[in-house]
Amino acid sequence: MQKKPGPIGVFDSGYGGLTVLKEIVKTLPAYDYIYLGDNGRAPYGGRSYETVYHYTLECVQHLFSMGCHLVVLACNTASAKALRTIQQHDLPKIDPERRVLGIIRPTTEIVGDYSRSRNVGIFGTAGTVNSQSYPIEIEKFFPDVTVYQQACPMWVPLVENAEYESEGADFFIRKYIRQLMVQSEEIDTIVLGCTHYPLLADKIxxxxxxxxxLLSQGTIAAASLADYLQRHPEIREKCSTGGTRTFYTTDDTATFDRQAGIFFEQPVESRHLVL
Structure with missing residues (x-):
């Protein structure tokens, strides 16, 4: 595999990771970035562990083949279901000098700092909630915090169908908020545990x-990545600094570009990738 400095790869099953990339670019604008959205096989939220792992590994390997030495899984489902196996099982065989990071751990490292009541809520996809990744990780850093979770299966379709400002969105936002808050009236901090959800943040x-x-992951992930690169100069030196942004999708590029601009808040021109 290529050894010269290369872009930072950012992967998501669809569009949501663009809300993370947007914040990463704001924080670390000098680096080159490749974004890969696996829209052709999205959503990942309801898929099995084995399927999510297989799809995620395939996309990570493609980003490696494009010269990335560092890949960020800007997808909660992929971070929950595939990250650990890729880090522990696959990277040592593929290239032990490359790195794959997720977005769940950076959030769980700081969430307890925001909660006075020690009652924290998580909104996420069914896959993320069922994985128990947030309660497990939060327990490591804040054992005194109780975590309550609520799956929100309608939120991603609302966002991806541009219905997130509609009255229908209000109905499902109220529904899932009630279902979370009835679990504990003491919840004082809530994590948006899906990268699509920031588009619903005002209504929430x-x-x-x-x-x-209410905590969104983009700024948290960006700050965590900046800290990681500062602490790991051997990885930082492998990240090229031309200020470029390249976008790939496994689905129709015109549709991707139209939708991606909403998430990234800038015009996007993507290339099609066949897996």
Whole structure:
């Protein structure tokens, strides 16, 4: 595999990871980035562990073949179901000098700092919630925090069908907020545990109690990546700094570009990738 400095790879099953890339670019604008959205096989949220692992590994290997030495899984489902196996089982065989990072751990490392009541809520896909990744990881850093989770299966379709500002969105936002908050009236901090959900953040805040803190992952992931590169100069030196952004999708490029611009808040021109 290529050894010269290369772009930082950012992977997601679809569009949501663009909300993470947007914040990473704001924080670390000098680096080159390749974004890969596996839209042709999205969504990942309801798929089995084995399927998510297989799809994620395939996309990571493609990013490696494009010269990436560092790949960020900007997808909660992939981070929950595939990251650990890739890190522990596959990377030592593929190239032990390459790195794959997720976005669940950076969030769980700081979430307890925001909660006074020690009651934290998670909104996520069914796959992320069923994986128990958030409770397991939060327990490592904040054993005194109780975690309550709520799967929100309608939120990603609302976002991807551009219905996130509709009255239908309000119905499902209120529904899942009620289902989470009834688990504990003491919840004072909630994590948006899916990278699509920031597009719903204004409506979610509207229906939440005013004293509840809502955390999006983009800024957290960006700060964590900046800290990681600072602490690991051997990886930082392998990341090229031309300020370029390249986008790939496994689905129709015109559709991707139209939707991606909403998530990335800038025009996007993608290339089609056949897996």
């Amino acid at each position: 805040r509207h229906y939440l109690p005013g004293d509840v803190t």
